[in-house]
Amino acid sequence: MYDPxxxxxxxxxxxxxxxxxxxxxxxxxxxxxxxxxxxxxxxxDQTAVDVLGGLGLATxxxxxxxxxxxxxxxxxxxxxxxxxxxxKPLKRPTIIFTKLIVAIAVTMVFSAVPxxxxxxxxxxxxxxxxxxxxxxxxxxxxxxxxxxxxxxTVSRHAVVFGLVYALVWEALxxxxxxxxxxxxVQQWSLAVAHKVAGGELVTSxxxxxxxxxxxxxxxxxxxxxxxQKLRSLKLAGEE
Amino acid sequence: MTTLSIxxxxxxxxxxxxxxDITMNVGPGVTGLLGPNGAGKSTxxxxxxxxxxxxxxxxxxxxxxxxxxxxxxxxxxxxxEREAMYDFLTGREFVVANAELHGLGAKAAQKALxxxxxxxxxxxxxxxxxxxxxxxxxxxxxxxxxPSLLLLDEPFNGMDPRQRMQLMDLLRRMGDEGRTVLFSSHxxxxxxxxxxxxxxVVAGRHAASGDFRKIRRLMTDRPHRYLVRSSDDRxxxxxxxxxxxxxxxxxxxxxxxxxxxxxxxxxFTALLPRVAKDHGIRxxxxxxxxxxxxxxxxxxxxx
Numbered sequence: 001m002y003d004p005x006x007x008x009x010x011x012x013x014x015x016x017x018x019x020x021x022x023x024x025x026x027x028x029x030x031x032x033x034x035x036x037x038x039x040x041x042x043x044x045d046q047t048a049v050d051v052l053g054g055l056g057l058a059t060x061x062x063x064x065x066x067x068x069x070x071x072x073x074x075x076x077x078x079x080x081x082x083x084x085x086x087x088k089p090l091k092r093p094t095i096i097f098t099k100l101i102v103a104i105a106v107t108m109v110f111s112a113v114p115x116x117x118x119x120x121x122x123x124x125x126x127x128x129x130x131x132x133x134x135x136x137x138x139x140x141x142x143x144x145x146x147x148x149x150x151x152x153t154v155s156r157h158a159v160v161f162g163l164v165y166a167l168v169w170e171a172l173x174x175x176x177x178x179x180x181x182x183x184x185v186q187q188w189s190l191a192v193a194h195k196v197a198g199g200e201l202v203t204s205x206x207x208x209x210x211x212x213x214x215x216x217x218x219x220x221x222x223x224x225x226x227x228q229k230l231r232s233l234k235l236a237g238e239e
Numbered sequence: 240m241t242t243l244s245i246x247x248x249x250x251x252x253x254x255x256x257x258x259x260d261i262t263m264n265v266g267p268g269v270t271g272l273l274g275p276n277g278a279g280k281s282t283x284x285x286x287x288x289x290x291x292x293x294x295x296x297x298x299x300x301x302x303x304x305x306x307x308x309x310x311x312x313x314x315x316x317x318x319x320e321r322e323a324m325y326d327f328l329t330g331r332e333f334v335v336a337n338a339e340l341h342g343l344g345a346k347a348a349q350k351a352l353x354x355x356x357x358x359x360x361x362x363x364x365x366x367x368x369x370x371x372x373x374x375x376x377x378x379x380x381x382x383x384x385x386p387s388l389l390l391l392d393e394p395f396n397g398m399d400p401r402q403r404m405q406l407m408d409l410l411r412r413m414g415d416e417g418r419t420v421l422f423s424s425h426x427x428x429x430x431x432x433x434x435x436x437x438x439x440v441v442a443g444r445h446a447a448s449g450d451f452r453k454i455r456r457l458m459t460d461r462p463h464r465y466l467v468r469s470s471d472d473r474x475x476x477x478x479x480x481x482x483x484x485x486x487x488x489x490x491x492x493x494x495x496x497x498x499x500x501x502x503x504x505x506x507f508t509a510l511l512p513r514v515a516k517d518h519g520i521r522x523x524x525x526x527x528x529x530x531x532x533x534x535x536x537x538x539x540x541x542x
Contacts, residue, residue, distance in 0.1 A: 080321040231307060
């Protein structure tokens with residue numbers, strides 16, 4: 001199911017100079033803001049939740065997910081170089097699964113690690129807040145990577161759609177329409193974070209069971225569907 | 240012996256028919272797929288390579304379906320027309336990756352790089368390669384698993400004459416070794432120099448198939464049209480029409496010229512200057528009016 005060569009090519013494409021800079025910018029911003037906030041307000045649990053939740057989980061994680069998820073396959077499909085993977089005796093789902101693993105790993109490294117660092121800076125992991133949000137980032141990384149990898153496989157405008165989902169659906173709709181919150185990777189991961197932190201500081205609109213079911217279903221469903229799409233991918237645009 | 244069979248294959252995109260009911264068999268040796276730009280060659284090659292499903296019909300390699308059959312790539316090597324190819328890798332890294340994806344190692348990659356004579360630049364990034372170097376590395380990646388069928392889409396595009404010669408030698412060698420090699424081109428001379436057998440595709444249809452010389456003769460023997468201006472058009476017309484090499488002459492008043500249709504190309508081209516000289520007529524313009532490849536091809540379709 002996992003091909004090390006596909007993984008190596010994907011890592012190198014994803015962590016190329018320009019993309020690595022973009023991937024690194026948001027985590028850097030989160031940590032920088034945490035340092036400033038800590039300096040201005042001192043260690044405060046609610047402030048830590050606001051920064052990690054509002055900036056980290058609601059903004060940074062999905063954007064990193066979009067860049068890593070769509071970037072793991074989208075550019076190759078766009079420029080046609082995916083032909084070198086497709087013209088091999090390699091099962092299409094293997095290509096997708098491998099790229100998913102890479103996208104998850106990259107999203108985790110660029111979102112969960114800075115989340116933990118920022119959490120410790122903000123309140124020294126008081127009330128387990130840093131760890132809870134790190135776990136949320138890890139969980140969300142899996143679902144976002146799968147979702148955006150699928151988008152990268154089916155659409156040439158994957159980045160735009162991904163950002164619309166992450167920022168408009170999750171952030172804007174989520175705050176206006178209660179139902180939208182049930183269908184939100186962010187809320188599912190918060191349910192897991194709530195379990196880790198306990199108490200009432202970290203909360204979610206969905207229960208842990210619902211969240212787990214959705215997380216597993218979305219990740220598995222998106223991955224399966226992306227594999228199917230890749231099987232019948234047409235390399236159009238030549239004529 | 241590897242035979243690629245295309246059986247009543249059509250492909251349409253919406254209302255546009257790109258490939259229209261084509262049937263052909265491609266066997267060992269070098270076959271040229273010839274046709275003007277936009278004739279459907281790339282669509283056909285994409286279907287041969289399993290990257291596009293035929294709308295109707297089947298493409299098989301020695302009886303095995305090509306579409307949605309990953310295992311078929313053990314036997315097929317593909318050189319796509321597109322340039323994109325993991326530019327951040329070196330040539331060697333690229334070919335090694337292709338070898339690994341076939342379950343092979345660095346040794347196979349090195350052999351393929353030697354075959355295309357790219358060892359000297361193998362440690363440079365692909366982004367620094369010239370068009371010809373890219374083409375050769377693409378070739379190496381296609382040859383790495385020693386395929387019995389090699390598909391190349393417009394492989395000579397943008398190559399300089401020396402690179403072209405090298406690639407032709409290589410393809411000829413592949414054909415001599417008994418591999419089935421198919422390349423597409425819109426340039427007659429390329430196909431003439433390399434292919435033993437040609438398949439002509441025009442406007443999505445299979446226009447001709449067979450030995451190159453036979454098709455070349457068909458192309459040369461077709462009626463040729465010329466636009467001629469002279470010091471005395473009517474006298475020239477009268478003199479030319481007496482010869483059987485000319486089948487029709489029209490006086491084009493708007494252009495102030497003669498439109499001549501010649502049926503015997505060789506005889507007519509010798510006759511025209513001689514007749515003009517004998518009658519003291521000065522030739523001011525002699526221009527072929529249908530020498531475009533498209534018109535040559537459309538004649539073939541009608542033939």
